[in-house]
Amino acid sequence: MSTAGFAKGEDAAGPVTADGMMPLWAVSLGWELRRGRQLIIDGQIRDRWWFEDRPASFRELVAGVLEARGADVVGWWDPVAGLTFPLPGHAERFARLEADRPRRTDDASATTGPGTATAGGDRAAPTDDRQQTDPRARRGAERRRDRSSLLSPRQAGPPRAFDDVVATVHRLTSSPDAATAFVFQDIDHHLPPGQPESNAGYLRLRAAMTDAVAPRPPLAGHRPHARNAVLCAVGDVGRLPGWFHLEDPRIATLHIGPPDPSERRLWLTWLRGDFNGAPNATRHDIEALVGATDGMSGWDIDALARTSWLRGAPLQKPDKLLELHRLNVSVDPWTQLDRETVARAAGVLSSRVVGQSKAVDAVAAALQAAFVGVDFGGSGTARPRGAFFFVGPTGVGKTELAKAVAELMFGDQSAYARFDMSEYQQEHAAERLAGAPPGYIGHEQGGELTRRVQERPFSVLLFDEIEKAHPRVLDKFLQILEDGRLTDGRGQTAYFSQCLIIFTSNTGAEAVQGLLSEGGEELPYSALEAHFTRAVEEKFRAIGRPEIYGRLKPGVVVFDMLRREHIVKITDRLLGQLTESVRERHQVELVPDTDTVHPWITGRMSDPEHQAYGGRQIRNELERLRTAVVAHILAHRPAPGSRIRLGIDADGTPWAKAEEGNG
Numbered sequence: 001m002s003t004a005g006f007a008k009g010e011d012a013a014g015p016v017t018a019d020g021m022m023p024l025w026a027v028s029l030g031w032e033l034r035r036g037r038q039l040i041i042d043g044q045i046r047d048r049w050w051f052e053d054r055p056a057s058f059r060e061l062v063a064g065v066l067e068a069r070g071a072d073v074v075g076w077w078d079p080v081a082g083l084t085f086p087l088p089g090h091a092e093r094f095a096r097l098e099a100d101r102p103r104r105t106d107d108a109s110a111t112t113g114p115g116t117a118t119a120g121g122d123r124a125a126p127t128d129d130r131q132q133t134d135p136r137a138r139r140g141a142e143r144r145r146d147r148s149s150l151l152s153p154r155q156a157g158p159p160r161a162f163d164d165v166v167a168t169v170h171r172l173t174s175s176p177d178a179a180t181a182f183v184f185q186d187i188d189h190h191l192p193p194g195q196p197e198s199n200a201g202y203l204r205l206r207a208a209m210t211d212a213v214a215p216r217p218p219l220a221g222h223r224p225h226a227r228n229a230v231l232c233a234v235g236d237v238g239r240l241p242g243w244f245h246l247e248d249p250r251i252a253t254l255h256i257g258p259p260d261p262s263e264r265r266l267w268l269t270w271l272r273g274d275f276n277g278a279p280n281a282t283r284h285d286i287e288a289l290v291g292a293t294d295g296m297s298g299w300d301i302d303a304l305a306r307t308s309w310l311r312g313a314p315l316q317k318p319d320k321l322l323e324l325h326r327l328n329v330s331v332d333p334w335t336q337l338d339r340e341t342v343a344r345a346a347g348v349l350s351s352r353v354v355g356q357s358k359a360v361d362a363v364a365a366a367l368q369a370a371f372v373g374v375d376f377g378g379s380g381t382a383r384p385r386g387a388f389f390f391v392g393p394t395g396v397g398k399t400e401l402a403k404a405v406a407e408l409m410f411g412d413q414s415a416y417a418r419f420d421m422s423e424y425q426q427e428h429a430a431e432r433l434a435g436a437p438p439g440y441i442g443h444e445q446g447g448e449l450t451r452r453v454q455e456r457p458f459s460v461l462l463f464d465e466i467e468k469a470h471p472r473v474l475d476k477f478l479q480i481l482e483d484g485r486l487t488d489g490r491g492q493t494a495y496f497s498q499c500l501i502i503f504t505s506n507t508g509a510e511a512v513q514g515l516l517s518e519g520g521e522e523l524p525y526s527a528l529e530a531h532f533t534r535a536v537e538e539k540f541r542a543i544g545r546p547e548i549y550g551r552l553k554p555g556v557v558v559f560d561m562l563r564r565e566h567i568v569k570i571t572d573r574l575l576g577q578l579t580e581s582v583r584e585r586h587q588v589e590l591v592p593d594t595d596t597v598h599p600w601i602t603g604r605m606s607d608p609e610h611q612a613y614g615g616r617q618i619r620n621e622l623e624r625l626r627t628a629v630v631a632h633i634l635a636h637r638p639a640p641g642s643r644i645r646l647g648i649d650a651d652g653t654p655w656a657k658a659e660e661g662n663g
Helices: 003-008 024-035 058-068 090-099 108-112 135-151 162-173 196-210 242-246 261-274 283-292 298-310 318-327 339-343 345-350 357-372 398-410 427-434 448-455 471-483 509-519 525-542 546-555 564-586 594-605 614-636
Strands: 038-043 048-050 055-057 073-078 082-084 180-185 229-234 251-256 386-391 417-420 460-464 485-487 493-495 500-505 556-558 589-592 643-648 654-658
Touching: 024 038, 024 058, 024 251, 048 058, 048 298, 055 058, 058 073, 058 180, 058 229, 073 090, 073 162, 162 180, 162 196, 162 229, 196 229, 196 242, 196 251, 242 251, 261 283, 261 298, 283 318, 298 318, 339 345, 339 357, 345 357, 345 398, 357 386, 357 398, 357 500, 357 556, 386 398, 386 525, 386 546, 398 460, 398 500, 417 448, 427 448, 427 471, 427 485, 448 460, 448 485, 448 493, 471 485, 471 500, 471 546, 509 525, 525 546, 525 556, 546 556, 564 589, 564 594, 564 614, 594 614, 594 643, 614 643, 614 654
Parallel strands: 038 229, 038 251, 073 180, 180 229, 386 500, 386 556, 417 460, 460 500, 589 643
Antiparallel strands: 048 055, 073 082, 485 493, 643 654
């Protein structure tokens, strides 16, 4: 569509696609002006666009559209610069309109006297000949001229105060004598919603919008738009009071999103020469980059061309180029892991998580693959570095393994993000992950998950007890697993290509006690694995999300129940932590009697009911030993350097006593 064709309002046949004239949203703007509706434009108002085959700012583009639609004067107001005129000659036209406006005639009776101004603005000749010779009469005439000049309006340029600007706009747009258009940008920053003075300002502005009339058509040239335009431009329409635009059908909203594929294709065609590798680029390379830049703004695409040179990434490798551009780091933490540590990751993790060799091996293999960086072509580079679904009996080390991975990668087990899915059981909870939509409370804060990944793209993300989440929350995870990204309510995208994602679930754990009662404590791992795998698949089918299970199936890891030898190891570790606590707080050495404690704890954990709760039950049982130590310290006040022996009687009663030989 040419500029001339657009100005005449030609209707295009068939679907409209972007061309060099203007973006598609600007075409919609022109159509809405022809319909006679005033608009609130929100979204990407600070992005870079184009108009008539050249790059243009949002301000230049909108002003050009308004002029093409017949506006003789286009004014632009913002809280910083006040009322300005973005197009050449429009300030002078505005000044002429202001000069031609009707003036007050309160002093008309005084204009008939000698030396006063006439309607034409010229001075009337004195009618009394004495003024030519009488100094007193001459001074009287001069005072009347000064008074007339003082009371007449001064031509001091456009109004400055917001209320004065709105009053002037209201007067001009409600008159059919001239085709005018005015845009108020960032009005939400000047009039914060909820304040009485702001409500008055919004009411005056809405009156200017709704009272605008259609200008008289010129004798020659194209027809003007249906009515004088009064537009608002804001970053987020949700920051405006709802009644301002929802209660009047003459006011509509127009959202500007990121460039669509046809618009990105135009940008990349114009910027092609600015990319590294442009001389050898083919049409296929450009199309691949069009798809890879989905969701990016015009400024982002311009910066992407600079990144291709700064980071030495040609446009022929769009996935690599986008990864370097988004992460904006020179060092990949995955490649900075110690090679020896990665090579023996299974051993390091096994020292933290007892009795879960299969789960440890699977996670270690994922860490090693992320470190080496080898994958099947470029198709999977946008997906997370690893995605696991840990399932099994409760208390067997699922969460502990996630902590161990974070400590291995970052040197701190707390350097991982844990999301308790029991807090996401309601349908609306999905908004907590990606942020509330525009117009809702908390929209500006973004989502808890997207904000975390945007701040720390290299992360271990743990979603605990995923079976408790609402199915709508699970849909968010499907997008993350498939596309490796999630867009929040503000339109900002978080990329998960450098994340390790772990889901944990106790689905099927309620039947473990029955399995142990039937098969005894030597229940084979293969039977346990088959039970939990089937339970997880049935769970996803029951909630109508089998596709999520299909995506997670390669990462499903079934944790084993705690065997007899594992129980003893976990017991020794917990007792070691208790010993360290006593030594640090009281400078007393605690000596557990393993000859009595080991048989007792294995006996207690042989009960299927206890065994079903895993390591948590071991801790619960050892709580009795901790109580005995506390009671002994309170009763005997052992001296620093002394030793306390801890054990279990034959009847299962714990005891703590001073070891013989203490001073």
